[in-house]
Amino acid sequence: MRSGSDAAADFLRAMGERLLAERGRWPLWLPVFLGMGIGLYFALPAEPPVFWGAGGVAAAGAGLVLARRRSLPLLMAAACLLAVALGFAVTQGRSLRLAAPVVERPTGALMLDGVVVEVEALPDGGSRLTLDRVAHDRDDVAVPLKARIKARAGLSSASVGDRVRVRAMLMPPPQPAMPGAFDFARFAWFRQLGAMGTALGPVAVIEPDAAGGWRSGLAVAINAIRQALSSRILEALPGDRGAVAAALVTGDQMPISAPMMQAYRDSGLAHILSISGLHITMAAGLVFVGLRALLALFPAVALRYPIKKWAAALAILCAGFYTLLAGAPVPAQRSFFMTGLVLVAVLLDRMALSMRLVAWAALVIMLWAPEEVIGPSFQMSFAAVVAMIAAYETLTPRQGAWRAEHPGPLPAIGLYLLGVVLSTLIAGFATAVYGIFHFNRFAVWSVAANMIAVPLTGFWVMPWALAMFLLLPFGLEALALVPMGWGVEGVNRVAAWVASWPSSAVTLPILPLWAMVAFTLGGCWLCLWRGTWRWWGVLPMAVALASMAFARPPDLLVDGRGEGMALRTAEGALLLNGKGGRILKDTWSRRAGPEAAERWPKKSSSRDGRLRCDESGCLWRADGRVVALVRDEDNPEKACAGADIVVSSVPLRGTCRGARVLIDRFDLWRRGPYVLWLEPGGVRVETVAGWQGDRPWSWRPHPRRKAKALPQTAPRGPEERKDEEED
Incomplete structure (x- = not known):
């Protein structure tokens, strides 16, 4: 009988043989380990010391040098550790480099001025301005590097590059609505957005064309082109037809109405609005094929000069311009790098390997903007492309053999339709988990919608978009925009039609x-x-x-001010009190829903009889526990009498002594939104501040110092609360 050590040795030997047999695929794992390092940085509960990144790279590099003359397994392990350390260091360095002041609390009215670097049209006719080089007239408020201001319709006529002045009210970038939800504050940190605001009066232009420096000037020039293009498209094509056309050309989705945007999401066509592989590849392909065909009409040129390389070079430039024009989102960056490498291979008379192109594109994006790795755009984009390439590495030889045996147009059309279905299924499955993780939504009928919309976009809409660019310098873009609008309208109708089907989009549980x-x-x-x-x-x-x-959703949710609340009904639905805003309601409904049909009772009981409310607050009885939701500051003891758990939107100041868990206005101020699970062994509590950790973008309870952390599930007595209030 063989011993366990012999079996283990045989297993390791077999693994080594498999690894050696696939040594040509080893470089493909470099982005994976680099991504592990990036994820490790964001997973830390506190901001690491500055020397961790550089020290980790130095230590891993030294290990690689030492392992170089030893065994191959040690060398591979050291190389993997070096990739992890490099990903960590790059992310930490970028976070430090982009550090900028952040407004700590609502400012009230102030006079704000800055240079407009981006203008986005809103569906209601208003606009959203992103200001750089911000200044204001208040000494007690931090001066952010950038700020984003919303202006109602008629209040702003500013263009990109203008220095403007406006009376506005600023607020910090919003924190997550609950632990695990989208962290806009982290998103804003890496874009140096230190404040969000609302214009309280007209936006006055005090200096036109105030952008200075070649880098900022280039960014302003590109955004100015985006703004001008969007305006001309919306003038030629009103309504959602023009808004979707503008999104396909410039990447600006803000003018699209909320119902149409929801229809695209529910039908599984939202990827069409995001400029990515379909758009960049089609644009580059049309330029490449079109220019090469045009030059081939002149034999004197085609026979003497490398017109194929000329077409490839121009296609690279056009794809790069299109990527910049779209704002360079991650899917567009990935597609541009991959398309660019393929065209560079044409210039160098080399063959390109598709999976290696993906790896190189991922490496470039990870090193350039590592924070994108934890976002849905990066994850869904690369998951779809990697899955399709892996599948077609196996299917392509079989498709080629079948095509050789079945010539003719009908088999070719059938093979194309099969390819659309397979591509949609493969990409849909690969991206579904990331969509569930980030959005808790799954489009059931996406295959049917994509079978119609993708060919219509690729063969009608995008060629007319290219024709629009060619006619634009002559002021004749309407000649192309009108037929382009017909195709866009067709895609819009497909999205609305499929979204109206039963259970077109389902909400799924939280994915850990x-x-x-x-x-x-x-x-x-x-x-x-x-x-x-x-x-x-x-x-x-x-x-x-x-x-x-x-997965078990939370039983009770409270926002950061104690005004918005939600609790689980006996039927398992989520009953919301209707306060806290649209984003809060949408986030809670997706991540902890489904939402109950009934309304929160004001001075009565819920349908299941477990919740009863009056002027002082509400009492909720669930799973043998009594939860008091207090809002009476004058007599809180009466409102929380006999409660096991107390959640209060007012300070308790040592009252409610008998409760095992106390959460009052001070706790919400220090730790942000709470979620609670009523479990058989006790109450599990999570907060936004605890989930974020002590990071530069995390919940800030005080402008100079964070509140000291306390165990979130520990019973809280009046002595502890008194100490906290004094602190």
Whole structure:
């Protein structure tokens, strides 16, 4: 009988043989380990010391040098550690480099001026201005580097590059509505947006064309072109037809009405609005094929000069301009790098390897903007492309053999339609988990919608968009915009039609972070290797999907001011009190819903009888516990008498002594929104501040110092509360 050590040795030997057999695929794992380092930085509960990044790279580099003359496994392990350390260091360095002042609290009215670097039209006729080089007239308020201001219709006629002055009210970038939700404050930190605001009066232009410096001047010039293009498209094509056309050309989705945007999401066509592989590849392909065909009409040129390389060079320039014009979102960056490398291979008379193109594109984006790795755009874009390339690496030889055996137009059309269906299914499955993790939504009928909308966009809308660019210098863009609008209207109708189907989009439970990581690593194992052992990756992917069956949404949610609340009804729905704003309601409904049909009772009881409210607050009885929701500052003891858990929108100041868990206005001020689970063994509590950790963009309870952390689930006595209030 073989011993365990012999079996382990045989297993390691077999693994080594498999690894050596696929050594050509080893470089594909470099972005994976780089991404691990980036994720490690964001997963830390506190901001690491400055020397961690550089020190980690130095230590890993030294380990790589030492392992170079030893065994191959040690060398590979050291290289992986170096990639992880490099990802961590790059992200930490970028966070430090982009550090900028952030407004700590609502400012009230002040006079604000700055240079307009971006103008976005809003569906209601207003506009959203992004200001750079901001200044204001208040000494007690931090001066952000950039600020984003909303102006109602008729209040602003400013253009990109103008220095403007406006009376406005600023607020800090909004924090997440609940732990695990989208962290706009982190998003704003890496874009140096230190304040959000609302214009209280007209936006006055005090200096036209005030942009200075070549870098800011270039950014302003590109945004000015975007603004001018969007305006001319909206003038020629009113309504959602023009708004969607502007989104396809400039990437500006703000003018699209809310119902149409929701229809695109529910039908699974939202990716069409995001300038990505479809748009960049079509634009570059049309330029490449069009210019080469045009030059081929002149034999004297075609026979003497490398017109193929000329067409490739111009296609690279056009694809780059299109990417910049769209604001360079991550899908467009990825597509541009991949398309550019393919065209560079044409210039160098080389063959391109598709999966390596993806790896190089991922590396460039990770090193340039590592914060994008944790966002849905990066994850869904690369997941779709990697999955399709991995699938077609296997399917393409078979498709070629079948096509050779079945010539003719009908088999070709059938093969194309099959390719659209397979591509949609593969990309849809690969991106579904990330969509569930970030948005808790799944478009059920996306395959049907994409089968109609994608060919219509690729073969009608995009060629007319290119014709629009060619006619634009002559003022004849309407000749192309009108037929382009016909195609856009067709796509809009497909989106609205499919979105109206039963259960077009379903809300799914929260996917834990560990499950998303397990699915990602399993997917990488499945797609990056070529041998039969690749199928081992299916196991962690299946475990990740199964985790949704055990996900349990919270029973009670409270916003950061104690005004917005939601609780679980006996039927399992989420009953909201209607306060806190649209974003809060939408986030809670998606991540902890579904939302109950009934309204929050004011001076009565809920349908299930578990919640009863009056002037002083509400009492909620669930799972053998009594939860008091207090809003009476004059007599809180009466409102919380006999309660096990107390949530108060007013300061309790040592009252409600008998409660096991106390959350009052001071706690909400220090820790942000709360979520609670009523479990058999006690109450589990999470807060936004605890979920974010002590990071530069995290919840700030005080402009100079953070409140001291306390165990979130520990019973809180009046002595502790008195000490906190004095602190």
